[in-house]
Amino acid sequence: MEITESGLRTADGEHHEVDTIVYGTGFKANEFLSTVDIYGSGGRRLHDDWADGAEAFLGLSVAGYPNLFLLYGPNTNGVNSIIFFHEAQSHYVLQALRTMRRIGVRSVDVRRTVMDRYNRRLQAAMKSTVWVAGCHNYFRAPSGKVVTQLPFSGGRYWARTRIFPAWKYRLHR
Numbered sequence: 001m002e003i004t005e006s007g008l009r010t011a012d013g014e015h016h017e018v019d020t021i022v023y024g025t026g027f028k029a030n031e032f033l034s035t036v037d038i039y040g041s042g043g044r045r046l047h048d049d050w051a052d053g054a055e056a057f058l059g060l061s062v063a064g065y066p067n068l069f070l071l072y073g074p075n076t077n078g079v080n081s082i083i084f085f086h087e088a089q090s091h092y093v094l095q096a097l098r099t100m101r102r103i104g105v106r107s108v109d110v111r112r113t114v115m116d117r118y119n120r121r122l123q124a125a126m127k128s129t130v131w132v133a134g135c136h137n138y139f140r141a142p143s144g145k146v147v148t149q150l151p152f153s154g155g156r157y158w159a160r161t162r163i164f165p166a167w168k169y170r171l172h173r
Contacts, residue, residue, distance in 0.1 A: 029138045030054070030147050032074060040065035041109070053141030055119045057168070058160060059150070060089055061110035066172065069093045074147050075122055078131075078139075080154030088161040095164035108169040125151040 002009040007017040028034065032054040038046040041064050049064065056062045059076035060069055071089045072082060096108060123145065126132055131139045131149050139148045150157060 027138070029077075030141045032070075032147070038065065038068065040068070052143040053145035053147040055115070055145075055147065057110045057115040057118050058089075058092070058157075059085075060092060060161075061108075061115070061169070063110050063112040063115045066107035066109040066170075069096065075119075075150050076157075078149040079152070079157070084154060085157070088158050092161040092164060095162075099164045099166050103166070103171070105171040105173055107172045108166070109172070110169050114168040122151060 001011060003021060004015065007015055008021065009015045030053070032050065033046065040046065040049075040062070044064050046062065046065065049062070054074040056070055056073045056075075059073035060071075062068055062070070069089075069092075071086055071093075076085050076089070100106070100108060126146050126149070129146075129149070129151050131137065131146050131151075139146050141147045
């Protein structure tokens with residue numbers, strides 16, 4: 001393909017006159033935090049833990065990374081506005097910080113079993129969505145796992161972020 005002064009010339013040599021060209025060079029929405037190295041407990045590296053695709057509990061907390069809270073993290077796109085998600089997630093993080101102060105803990109780390117169970121259910125629910133309808137798209141990691149979209153309703157997500165479930169986290173004084 002070639003961009004000309006008045007349009008596009010396709011591989012077959014045909015010229016298509018156009019008024020506007022949107023030239024998307026691509027982006028990698030499925031590569032969360034790709035420009036930042038984040039290390040967790042025991043020197044673990046987030047990019048290594050996410051080699052098959054990013055995942056987190058509620059798109060917010062990653063097991064093995066104490067006090068790491070992500071806004072607009074894995075699987076928090078597609079069913080509502082980003083502002084809606086940021087408000088719900090900010091509320092959750094504030095609840096976590098208030099809980100930490102109230103009970104006197106320095107750090108919280110979502111339990112691996114909690115995160116894994118949440119992501120198994122999320123990926124199972126994903127099977128009935130258009131995002132896995134036999135097409136290649138930017139929603140998926142190279143492994144095929146959908147890492148950007150949420151298969152649940154925004155209301156369900158909002159309800160899950162109203163309280164900080166301290167019992168689902170390892171608490172460290």
